[in-house]
Amino acid sequence: MSKGNHIIKGRGAQLNVSNKFDAQNHEYRDDFLNYCALEGEEAQDSKTSLIDTFPKTIVNKVNSPDIRMGFSLNPYQGCEHGCVYCYARNSHEYWGYSAGLDFEQKILVKRNAVNLLEKKLQSPRWEAVPIVLSGNTDCYQPIEKKLKITRHLLQTFLKYKHPVGIITKNALIQRDIDILRELAADNLVHVNLSITSLDEEIRRLLEPRTASVKKxxxxxxxxxxxNIPVSVMMAPIIPGINSHEVLPLVKAISEKGALGVGYTMVRLNGAIGGIFTDWIKKTMPDRADKVLHQIQECHGGNLNDSVYGRRMRGSGTIAEQVEQQFRIARKKYLSGRVKPDLNCHLHEQYKNGQLKLF
Structure with a gap:
């Protein structure tokens, strides 16, 4: 498990928690960890490995009333970005892995994603509605630079004139501005760029393998x-860590052209509670208890709240203060900016990948 106060550089989670679906689990004993430390050895391999998968479907229906998307598509499962708070960590348990370090080190690659998307868009029963890339894990995580699955997916959306949304915190999206510009010409794309903090040190600790704040x-x-419509998600808000940055961050993104800003309050559901608690006690020991108590205050005394309509915004004094800050920030810095609606009317004419003349 964890190695005392030793920090695993380049990783968010500092341990592998047990998978709730496993009948058995294992842990690293202190005598073994001490031996590794004396010998200058790592107790476990910290390298990233890729695992090829070939799913039968690629477009997922999203049923949560709290999430403003009807369908999502994730070319990768697991995410090397390593954001310690990431809600998607729990989904890695369904693949037989840990929500901790495994989530960052064992990346499942959907090699047939493009073919599956094309088959979906050609289906006579499919009616165009926005499909969001990265509803779960980032479609522009580091391995995308080599594999280019996301780029090929965007080319497919363009070919079939189908609306697409993107959520990412990686500057690699700049590579695909050529395709995004063409999609935007027909109102077929929205981008949500995740910026959690303006503090580079906080970014490095929270999100170790993501693009820098400057990038x-x-x-x-x-x-x-x-002319690509882009908004910003300041997510999650973690009281005691980035909750004081709302106004300066919204001011900064308004100056760069953002059309809007959204946010969620941190909630540490499932295995993430233990992962985050272990992480903050190692990386921010001086404020760990304060932060954890403030998170609990936002969720009725717990680190998580699963009630729809409340879980993403939190409750109590701190949550109300954050909401008020965003209301003021939007009015002051983003007033009058409107994100255009995605165009769902062109796709039917391009069901076969080209314009139907009759």
Whole structure:
């Protein structure tokens, strides 16, 4: 498990928690960890491995009333970005892995994603509605630079004139501005760029393998300059860590061309509660208890709240203060900016990948 106060560089989670679906689990004994430390050895391999998968479907219906998307598509499962708070960690348990380090180190690659999407878009029964890339894990995580699955998916959306949304915190999206510009010309794309903090040190600790704050602001500006509709998600808000940054962050993104801003309050559901607690006690020991208590205050005394309509925004004084800050920030810095509706009317004419003349 964890190695005392030793920090695993380049990773968010500092341990592998037990998979709730496993009948058995294992842990690293202190004598073994001490031996590894004395010998200068790692107790476990920290390298990233890719695991090829070939699912039967790729477009997922989203039933949560709290999430503003009807369908999502994730070319990868697991995410090397390593954001310690990530709600998607729990989904890795369904694949037989841990929500901890396994989530960051064992990346499942859906090699047939493009073919499955094309088959879906060609189906006579499919009626165009926005499909969001990265409803679960980031479609622009590091391995995308080599594999280009997301780029090929975007080319497919363009070919069939189908609306697509993107959520990412990686500057790699700049590579695909050529395709995004063409999609935007027909109102077929929205981008949500995740920027959690303006503090690079906080970014490095919370999200170790993501793009820097500077690169994300640069990405925002370049997308906006290319007339690609882009908004920002400040998610999650973690009281005691980034909750004081609402106004300065919204001011900064308004200057770079953002059309809007959204947020969620952190909630540490499932295995994430233990992962986050272990992480903050190692990386921020001086404020760990304060932060954890403030998170609990936002969720009725717990680290998580699963009640629809409340779980994403929280409750109590701190949550209300955050909501008020966003209301003020939007009015002051983003007033009058409107994100265009995605166009769902072109696709039917391009069911076969080309314009139907009759």
């Amino acid at each position: 994300r602001l640069e990405t925002l500006e370049k997308l906006s300059s290319a």
